[in-house]
Structure formats: C-alpha cells, structure tokens
Amino acid sequence: MPGARASVPSAVGLAVLLALVPFLAPGNITLLNLGFLTFLFVAQGLAWNILGGFAGYVSFGYAAFYGLGAYTTALLWLAGWPPLLTYPAAGLLAAAFSLIVGVPTLRLTGPYFSIATIGVGEAMRILMLNLDRITGGASGLNLPTAVPSKAWFYLVALLVASGAFAVAAVVRGSRFGLGLAALRMDLEAAEGLGVRTALFKNLAHTLSAFIVGACGGLYATYLQFVHPDTVFSFTQSISLVLITLIGGLGTLWGPVLGAAVFYAVQDYLQTSYPTFHLLVYGVLLILILLFEPRGLAGLAGRLRRRPAAGAGRGQAGAVERTG
Amino acid sequence: MTPALVLTKVTKRFGGLQAVQDVTAEIASGQITGLIGPNGAGKTTIFRMISGVMRPTDGRIVFGDREITGWSPHAVCRLGLCLTHQIVRPFQDLTVLDNVLVAASFGSGGRLRQSARAEAEAALEFTGLIARRDVPASVLTLAERKRLEIARALATRPSVLLLDEVLAGLNPAESQRAVELVRQVKARGVTIFMIEHVMRAVMALSDRVLVINHGRLIADGPPAHVANLPQVIEAYLGQRLEG
Numbered sequence: 001m002p003g004a005r006a007s008v009p010s011a012v013g014l015a016v017l018l019a020l021v022p023f024l025a026p027g028n029i030t031l032l033n034l035g036f037l038t039f040l041f042v043a044q045g046l047a048w049n050i051l052g053g054f055a056g057y058v059s060f061g062y063a064a065f066y067g068l069g070a071y072t073t074a075l076l077w078l079a080g081w082p083p084l085l086t087y088p089a090a091g092l093l094a095a096a097f098s099l100i101v102g103v104p105t106l107r108l109t110g111p112y113f114s115i116a117t118i119g120v121g122e123a124m125r126i127l128m129l130n131l132d133r134i135t136g137g138a139s140g141l142n143l144p145t146a147v148p149s150k151a152w153f154y155l156v157a158l159l160v161a162s163g164a165f166a167v168a169a170v171v172r173g174s175r176f177g178l179g180l181a182a183l184r185m186d187l188e189a190a191e192g193l194g195v196r197t198a199l200f201k202n203l204a205h206t207l208s209a210f211i212v213g214a215c216g217g218l219y220a221t222y223l224q225f226v227h228p229d230t231v232f233s234f235t236q237s238i239s240l241v242l243i244t245l246i247g248g249l250g251t252l253w254g255p256v257l258g259a260a261v262f263y264a265v266q267d268y269l270q271t272s273y274p275t276f277h278l279l280v281y282g283v284l285l286i287l288i289l290l291f292e293p294r295g296l297a298g299l300a301g302r303l304r305r306r307p308a309a310g311a312g313r314g315q316a317g318a319v320e321r322t323g
Numbered sequence: 324m325t326p327a328l329v330l331t332k333v334t335k336r337f338g339g340l341q342a343v344q345d346v347t348a349e350i351a352s353g354q355i356t357g358l359i360g361p362n363g364a365g366k367t368t369i370f371r372m373i374s375g376v377m378r379p380t381d382g383r384i385v386f387g388d389r390e391i392t393g394w395s396p397h398a399v400c401r402l403g404l405c406l407t408h409q410i411v412r413p414f415q416d417l418t419v420l421d422n423v424l425v426a427a428s429f430g431s432g433g434r435l436r437q438s439a440r441a442e443a444e445a446a447l448e449f450t451g452l453i454a455r456r457d458v459p460a461s462v463l464t465l466a467e468r469k470r471l472e473i474a475r476a477l478a479t480r481p482s483v484l485l486l487d488e489v490l491a492g493l494n495p496a497e498s499q500r501a502v503e504l505v506r507q508v509k510a511r512g513v514t515i516f517m518i519e520h521v522m523r524a525v526m527a528l529s530d531r532v533l534v535i536n537h538g539r540l541i542a543d544g545p546p547a548h549v550a551n552l553p554q555v556i557e558a559y560l561g562q563r564l565e566g
Contacts, residue, residue, distance in 0.1 A: 175428050175439075182425040185414040192374060194400040194429035194479055
C-alpha cells in the first residue's frame with residue numbers, strides 16, 4: 001500500500017522530533033502536559049479508528065475500556081505494583097471486557113450497534129459509581145503521589161501513540177485490514193468470500209480496547225486520581241468519535257490530525273469559554289460531513305494532489321482501498 | 324462418480340409461508356445443472372440455504388463428503404462452494420483487483436499475499452477484466468460487475484459455483500460473452516449450479532435442469548425432456564383452456 005509505506009518514514013520522523021521536546025524545553029510544564037494529553041488522544045483515536053474506521057463499526061462506548069484501564073491501574077498501583085507494569089494489565093482487562101461486550105453487540109450493524117454501545121458505556125459508568133467499595137464511588141480514589149516527572153509521562157504517552165500508529169499501519173496494510181475493509185463495505189459479500197467476519201470484528205474491537213485500556217491506566221497515574229464520572233464519561237467516548245471524524249474516518253493520519261486539533265481547540269477554549277468548544281466541534285463536524293467526509297486527512301490529500309494531479313493517481317488508489 | 328452436492332428434503336418456512344418444501348436433488352460433479360422456475364418459486368432461497376446465508380428449517384445439505392447444513396457462509400466458502408449474487412455486490416470503494424484479492428486471500432485454502440495476488444490477477448485475466456484492475460469497482464458497467472462477481476467467486480477456488488442469474492440485465496452481446504465465460508468455467512472442471520431466466524441460455528448450457536414451482540421440485544432431467552413436460556408448461560403458462 002503506497003500510502004501506508006510513505007507514511008512510515010514521516011511518522012518516525014515526527015515521533016523523533018517530538019521526543020526531543022522534553023530535552024530542549026525541560027521546564028515547560030504546560031507544553032509537556034499539552035503533549036501528554038494530545039498523545040493520549042492520538043493513541044485512542046488511532047485505536048478507535050481500527051474498529052470505527054477500518055471496519056465501520058462506530059462505537060460510542062469506548063469510555064468503558066478507558067475507565068476499566070484507569071481503575072485497573074489505580075487498584076494495582078495501590079496494591080503496590082510499579083505503574084509501568086500496570087498498563088499492560090489495564091489493556092488486557094479492557095480487552096477481555098471488549099470480548100464480553102463485542103460478541104453480542106457486534107452482531108448488530110450500523111446505528112443499532114452504535115446505540116447498543118451507548119448503553120454499555122452508560123451502564124458501566126453507573127455500575128462503577130455504585131460499586132463504591134472498589135471504585136470509591138462518587139468521591140473517587142486518591143492515588144499515590146510519588147510519580148515520575150512530566151517529561152517521563154510525555155515520553156511514555158508518545159511511545160504509546162507511536163505504538164498505536166504502528167499497529168494501525170500494520171493492520172491497514174495486512175490481509176486482516178483487507179478483510180475489515182471488505183466487511184465494512186458489504187458484510188454478506190465478505191462473509192460469502194470466506195472472510196471470518198464475526199472473528200475479524202471482534203479482533204479489531206479487542207485490539208483497540210487494549211490500547212484504550214492502557215491509555216486509561218496511563219491517565220490514572222498522571223492524574224493521581226480516578227473518578228467514575230470522568231474516566232467512564234460519555235464525553236470520553238464521544239471524544240474518540242469526534243477526533244476520528246474530524247481527522248478522517250478510516251485514514252491512517254486522520255486520528256493524529258484530529259486529536260491535535262481536538263485537544264488544541266479544547267485546551268484553548270475551555271478555560272475562557274467553558275462550553276464553547278462543543279459548538280466549535282459541532283460546526284466543524286457539519287462542515288466536514290458536508291464537504292469532506294474524509295476529514296482533515298482527506299483535505300490534506302486533496303491539497304497535496306492538486307499541484308500534481310497526474311502523479312497522485314497511485315496515491316488515490318491507495319486511499320480508495322481503506323477509505 | 325459421487326455427486327458434488329446432495330440436498331435431502333430441504334425445507335424453508337418463513338412463518339406460515341412454505342418457501343421451499345422437501346426438495347431432494349443431487350448435483351452431478353463437473354456438470355452444469357440449471358435451476359428454473361417462475362418468479363417466487365424459491366430458487367434463490369435454495370441457493371441461500373446451500374451457501375449458508377440461511378439455515379434450512381428442515382433437511383440436510385451435503386457437499387462432497389461433508390454435511391454443511393447450518394454452516395456459516397465463510398466456512399462453506401472455504402470448503403470450496405461459492406455463490407455469486409443476483410444483484411451484484413462489489414466492494415464499491417475497493418479497486419477491481421482488491422475486490423478479487425479479498426476472495427483470493429480468504430477463499431478455500433489460506434494463501435500468502437504474493438500467491439493471492441497472482442491468483443487474483445489470473446481470475447481477472449480469465450474474466451477479461453485485467454485492463455480494469457486499478458479502477459474502483461463503483462465505476463464498472465453492469466456487465467463488468469457481473470464479470471467481477473464471477474472473477475471474485477473463481478478466486479476463492481471453488482469446486483462448486485452457484486450462479487444466481489448472471490445473465491439478467493445484460494444485452495444480447497454481453498449475454499453471449501457471459502454464456503461463453505460460463506462454458507469456460509465448466510471447462511476448468513468447476514461444477515456449476517445456476518439459476519437462470521433466459522431460457523435459451525439455460526437450455527443451451529445445462530446438462531440437466533431442475534424445475535421448481537411453489538417451493539416444490541416438479542421436474543428433473545435433460546433440458547429437452549424437461550421443457551416438454553406438461554407440469555413445467557403449466558407452471559410457466561398456466562392450465563390449458565379447454566374448448
């Protein structure tokens with residue numbers, strides 16, 4: 001896939017450049033915080049896109065994985081585990097839960113699936129609010145305060161985001177990715193040509209849940225506090241949908257661009273106008289769906305192709321593939 | 324020779340409607356078997372049950388030496404039985420080659436990327452679509468889409484191919500080419516079971532014809548014989564007026 005192949009060097013270059021930031025500006029906490037949270041959204045957007053973009057199953061329930069990951073890390077950390085070891089455990093628990101949820105719900109398609117995932121997400125939030133013995137309920141859980149530096153968090157989040165990008169790139173270019181693209185366009189035809197659609201959908205779901213769960217764990221150690229209403233919030237779920245739609249559904253770079261814009265807008269507007277960012281997302285979403293359904297990535301591709309319309313044909317074909 | 328496909332008392336009910344009733348038939352290996360009948364007779368339902376899209380209410384379907392009743396479509400496909408759809412369903416945003424690559428990658432017997440690609444290209448070559456390999460499937464004409472259905476089905480390496488009205492909607496010239504293509508597929512040793520409304524084509528192509536009406540098998544035999552049976556004429560034209 002020419003598109004994916006050309007993406008890898010640029011992604012590696014970008015990651016190396018971003019990795020230099022903590023060394024060049026070690027004292028700039030604002031920048032490191034902004035970077036950390038953006039990378040966390042990049043990783044989750046990329047993960048969400050594997051199921052939502054590549055396979056076409058739009059889930060509004062990913063907060064369940066994020067929250068489970070956050071609480072797994074929180075509880076293991078309180079039990080004395082070193083934070084770094086809790087992240088894979090957080091991912092694994094989220095992945096296991098995604099199977100329990102995915103096996104029944106992924107039999108639904110289109111809006112029916114999306115609605116079911118809203119139910120799962122909200123049910124988890126309410127359940128966790130009421131399991132106060134374990135989760136601290138409405139008062140949340142305070143976590144240890146002995147944490148690594150902001151630079152450490154920045155770099156770990158960058159590593160997770162790079163890992164998520166690599167996973168998405170490999171999936172997109174693989175036989176598995178081809179199967180996902182086929183089942184997105186026509187489930188019955190894909191099944192009839194030998195694609196194990198139920199298995200593939202669940203694999204995509206579980207893979208992305210693992211990444212999102214690990215992100216939740218990372219977030220818990222960063223904040224040193226977890227609360228069901230934040231980590232299991234519907235806002236958390238919808239953020240991933242917005243990031244991917246703004247950036248470009250089903251594209252490799254979409255979630256990266258989307259998360260950068262999303263978090264910058266939120267960070268900039270939330271302090272001065274607390275709810276104004278929602279309006280901005282709303283308008284952005286309408287404009288994107290009307291004029292460029294491939295989001296910012298599609299727009300960038302269009303601008304890049306214009307100067308060399310003829311030379312861009314191969315690229316266009318590659319975009320078609322997982323579009 | 325053992326038959327490629329054996330249906331035993333296959334039945335499908337939708338609530339109170341008997342769509343297919345007690346259909347028992349053997350599809351001979353290496354031949355072209357036609358399946359005809361008036362609209363709504365249950366032909367497509369039979370195909371959907373064989374390919375695993377629908378589960379029969381009753382009865383057994385045996386493919387080769389394996390009973391496949393109730394198997395899921397991907398498993399049936401991997402075993403070597405593939406269905407082409409009456410209403411073509413290409414993966415619109417994929418290129419023609421990628422469409423066939425899906426079939427070549429996931430069809431019967433898993434394949435590595437390189438050989439899947441060669442297989443896909445061979446299927447496009449065979450169906451005369453190779454020049455269109457890099458265009459998105461959405462721009463193909465109907466005749467080309469029908470060819471793409473066949474190319475995709477062939478790329479799964481089937482031993483039995485179910486063709487659901489591959490000639491419907493084609494003009495006479497396209498139809499002629501499609502008939503030729505079906506002959507060539509047979510020549511490769513693939514068993515063909517086909518639903519067709521274009522009588523001239525069925526009669527010319529088929530080694531044997533099954534006729535169903537109201538979900539029941541009403542005739543089974545060589546085309547020339549079947550065409551003259553009174554119950555077949557009645558099914559198509561209604562009862563003869565007396566006087």
